[in-house]
Amino acid sequence: MSLREKKKHETRNRIFDVSTRLFKEKGFENTTVDEITKEAGIAKGTFFNYFPTKESLLFYFRQQKEELIINILQSQVALNVPVKEKIKNFLFLLAQNYEKDRELVRLLFFEHRKLMITSRQRASGNGHKHHGFASILCELLHEGVEKGEIRQDLDMMVASDTLNAIYFHSLITWLHSDAEYSFSRDMSDRVDILFEGIGV
Numbered sequence: 001m002s003l004r005e006k007k008k009h010e011t012r013n014r015i016f017d018v019s020t021r022l023f024k025e026k027g028f029e030n031t032t033v034d035e036i037t038k039e040a041g042i043a044k045g046t047f048f049n050y051f052p053t054k055e056s057l058l059f060y061f062r063q064q065k066e067e068l069i070i071n072i073l074q075s076q077v078a079l080n081v082p083v084k085e086k087i088k089n090f091l092f093l094l095a096q097n098y099e100k101d102r103e104l105v106r107l108l109f110f111e112h113r114k115l116m117i118t119s120r121q122r123a124s125g126n127g128h129k130h131h132g133f134a135s136i137l138c139e140l141l142h143e144g145v146e147k148g149e150i151r152q153d154l155d156m157m158v159a160s161d162t163l164n165a166i167y168f169h170s171l172i173t174w175l176h177s178d179a180e181y182s183f184s185r186d187m188s189d190r191v192d193i194l195f196e197g198i199g200v
Contacts, residue, residue, distance in 0.1 A: 012050045012060075015040050019057050020104055028054075028111045058112040066132075068097055073136055083144030087137065088191045091167055095184035098171070102183075106175045134164035166190050 001009070018040040022031045033054055037047050051057055072093050076086040098105050138160035144150035170190055174183040 011042070011046070015042065015047060015050055016057060016060055020108070023107055024103055028107060055115055058108060058115055061108045062112055069094060069133070069136065072097075077140075083140055083147060083149050084195050087140050087163065088188060088195075090140070091163075091191055092184050092188050095171070095187040099183055102175070109171075109175060133167070134160045137163045163191075163194070166194065
């Protein structure tokens with residue numbers, strides 16, 4: 001990374017950090033771009049060079065999480081352990097990262113979700129697309145089949161969608177809840193139940 005690129009990266013992150021602090025203090029809707037630029041010590045034009053709208057900050061948050069997912073996935077794929085362990089570790093480490101700032105994740109996650117629902121309502125439907133997160137899980141399951149660790153008659157799409165549904169249901173439940181409990185441990189327990197089954 002060149003010095004210029006490093007400076008741009010630092011400026012973008014500073015804007016994001018200031019923005020998220022204000023969002024937590026005042027709420028997303030009640031925070032203005034003027035307040036963000038004043039707190040960050042930058043010109044309004046500088047803000048719009050990095051984020052065309054205030055809502056763009058929500059997509060930057062999503063981008064950061066997508067990069068995190070890829071980094072965690074790569075770290076697990078490289079390990080010489082059973083695929084079930086890779087999947088469990090992947091979901092556990094991702095959940096653990098969310099636990100670092102539950103309040104911020106809750107705020108930005110639901111604001112982004114609200115924005116996406118509104119966008120979909122405005123746009124015409126494009127049919128069902130396999131979710132990117134589920135696709136990652138599907139690739140790991142395929143690896144398990146190739147290694148003989150997962151049964152070959154398993155429907156990969158259904159299995160990955162099931163893991164995906166368990167993860168996001170657990171995430172949303174945790175974000176909605178006022179109770180203090182470990183999301184990562186809850187996730188780990190749920191994956192164990194899925195892999196081990198509920199039979200005797």
